[in-house]
Amino acid sequence: MKIAIIGSGISGLTAAYYLKDRFDITLFEKNAYLGGHTNTIECSWRNHQYAIDTGFIVFNKKTYPNFLKMLDGLYVEYLPTTMSFSVRDDDLNFEYAGSSLKTLFCQKRNLLNIHFYQMIIEILKFNKYCKDNRAIDALTVDEFLTRYNFHRYFKEYYLLPMCASIWSTDINKVKSTPLKFLVNFFNNHGLAQIKDRPQWYVIKGGSHEYIKKLSQNLHAKLLTDTPIWKVSRNNHGVTVYGQSGIQEDFDRVILACHSDEALNLIDRPSTEEQRTLGAIDYQTNQAILHLDTRLLPKNKSAWSAWNFSSSTQLSQSPIVTYHMKTLQNLKDDDPDFCVTLNGKELIEEKLILKEIEYAHPVIDQKAVDAQSRIDTINGKNHTYFCGAYWGNGFHEDGVASGMNAAQKLIEEIDGKQLSL
Structure with a gap:
């Protein structure tokens, strides 16, 4: 047949x-x-060859069981990687990363920012709501955030940027997402907890x-x-x-x-x-493989695996930069390969290595x-x-x-x- x-x-x-x-x-x-x-791009830089991922990058053993079984059956090697997230707003000269206390307060001004502390408290509050089906109800993300009076900092500098980065979609579409869908994803991937989050992996090579x-x-x-x-x-x-x-x-x-x-x-x-x-529906995103580190946080200690920039209006397509040197475990003296979704106009043209267009389901x-x-x-x-x-x-x-x-x-x- x-x-x-x-x-x-x-x-x-x-x-x-x-x-x-x-x-x-x-x-x-x-x-x-x-x-x-x-879609792995083979690129040469200063007489060295690199294989840099531009689409699918990471997986974990908890929520990717069928994929993992296939990899193991094919004897594919994979390596542990670091998953971390940063947010940067050039309009406010504000940035942070969530991987440690040091990166949370990579800007000393955050120590004196009461709204920043409120955001941290509301992250814990949101994580608690993720375990309460009564709070979830049949709400959209925006309806939930309004009903429970979440602060602007939590919305604009944590939840909405993270979701826009995860699903490669714009902020307004995140707002209209069914909350139950988002909460199920957060719970399954360990995002609604501070400890015992799953280990993430990348394919070797x-x-x-x-x-x-x-x-x-x-x-x-x-x-x-x-x-x-x-x-x-x-x-x-x-x-x-x-x-x-x-x-x-x-x-x-x-x-x-x-x-x-x-x-x-x-x-x-x-x-x-x-x-x-x-x-x-689908959202088209332009992925740019490049070497321009200006898309990363200004404070190098805040450089993360995923880096969200809100230097554009929140209604536009997200600008997310994946630091591939971190994700693919490259050596310290290797180039800082980055993959940025959208934001081509912010990248120095001579540092662009490849442009690819992807469509992601909404x-x-x-x-x-x-x-x-x-x-x-x-x-x-x-x-x-x-x-x-x-x-x-x-x-x-x-x-x-x-x-x-x-x-x-x-x-x-x-x-x-x-x-x-």
């Missing part, structure tokens, strides 16, 4: 991995590389190392640089149309691309497909509602859907979704369970 998989991000690769021994698989990828948001091993174990036909334009369906299967005159019949198709892309590919989508896939209430309807479209009309947009938008969600699509397909074809 022939299976087409469109999209080679983590979801598509996972589906292919778990179907590889049962079916004849062809995987189509529009980009020149496999991996989607797993860059995230592309797991893509290499995974693709070598697929036993599938892998077609990169091959955009697909249309998927038509009939009683017997599907026909895939794409670049270079591609027109090929398959028994089933797995659409492992973003939900909006999947909807655009389907010829004559059903009403439920339009309703469900069309409900999920997990608002209508997206959460759409996620609950996956079974109304998955496996219908010879078509399966997978992607991180069915969950929190992260790598583990992509793996789980790819496994779910593979499971549905196997159950339909031969009534068996997925062999893990």
